Amino acid sequence: MDANSPLLFFDSGVGGLSVLEPTRKLLPNAPIVYVADNAGYPYGKRSEAEIASRVPALLGRLVERFHPRLAVIACNTASTIALDHVRSALDLPVVGTVPAIKPAAEMSKTRAIGVLGTEATVRQPYVDNLAAEFAADCTIIRHGSPELVDLAEAKLAGEEITVDAVRSAAQPMFDAPGGDRIDVGVLACTHFPLLRTELSQAFPGVQWIDGGPGIARRIAYLTREQPWPTEPSEGVMVFTAEPRSTLLSTLAHYGIGEVQTL
Numbered sequence: 001m002d003a004n005s006p007l008l009f010f011d012s013g014v015g016g017l018s019v020l021e022p023t024r025k026l027l028p029n030a031p032i033v034y035v036a037d038n039a040g041y042p043y044g045k046r047s048e049a050e051i052a053s054r055v056p057a058l059l060g061r062l063v064e065r066f067h068p069r070l071a072v073i074a075c076n077t078a079s080t081i082a083l084d085h086v087r088s089a090l091d092l093p094v095v096g097t098v099p100a101i102k103p104a105a106e107m108s109k110t111r112a113i114g115v116l117g118t119e120a121t122v123r124q125p126y127v128d129n130l131a132a133e134f135a136a137d138c139t140i141i142r143h144g145s146p147e148l149v150d151l152a153e154a155k156l157a158g159e160e161i162t163v164d165a166v167r168s169a170a171q172p173m174f175d176a177p178g179g180d181r182i183d184v185g186v187l188a189c190t191h192f193p194l195l196r197t198e199l200s201q202a203f204p205g206v207q208w209i210d211g212g213p214g215i216a217r218r219i220a221y222l223t224r225e226q227p228w229p230t231e232p233s234e235g236v237m238v239f240t241a242e243p244r245s246t247l248l249s250t251l252a253h254y255g256i257g258e259v260q261t262l
Helices: 017-026 048-066 076-089 101-107 125-134 146-156 163-175 192-202 212-222 245-254
Strands: 007-011 032-036 070-073 112-117 139-144 184-188 207-209 235-239 256-261
Touching (some): 007 048, 070 076, 070 212, 146 163, 163 192, 184 192, 192 207, 245 256
Parallel strands (some): 032 235, 235 256
């Protein structure tokens, strides 16, 4: 294994930065390539067939270009639909993003859990299976919110967003039957941890949980005996279309110093 072989993170936009950040803390010297498929954004409004064909084809091109040691699909929608397709197409380890229903069930006192994701993610049988296996005694209330995805993208691009806007986008989950009992909310879209401050202010009685730290631990485990550079390096961010210019100034916080367009 070449010490300079990078970790490849993939998402439709900036949401996967919520997975990159805890990974950076565990593996500070890991070379990073982060890919935002903004030409295909938003995935949550695309059909399953589109995502199942687009994501493996795009990742195949990226693996040929960057030769990563491991790929991370840092997107719940892409993972729940295309993860098996990607694993069968690529000859390297692929880590997916799973809604954190199991730890949410362990935390919930009221046995009412909210699952907040994209429209595509919350309707997947994968979520049904997780709920049946790990939260069978809980009421699971799902809500797909494309508005929250857009708000997270806007926040990272330096635009001002309000707690009221975030509250309005998530409120239907709490207005659903049993929603008033929700005490744990699963952030089943990697964009949504970027709005954790606003969500906590909007719904102060709810604990919010996401899969980012667990994914970071999985990446560290899978690469535990591999060599890394002796010093940190600036990460590379690749867009599939021209990015918002205002976004670029925020990327340094995540250790990204170079921007490319595919």
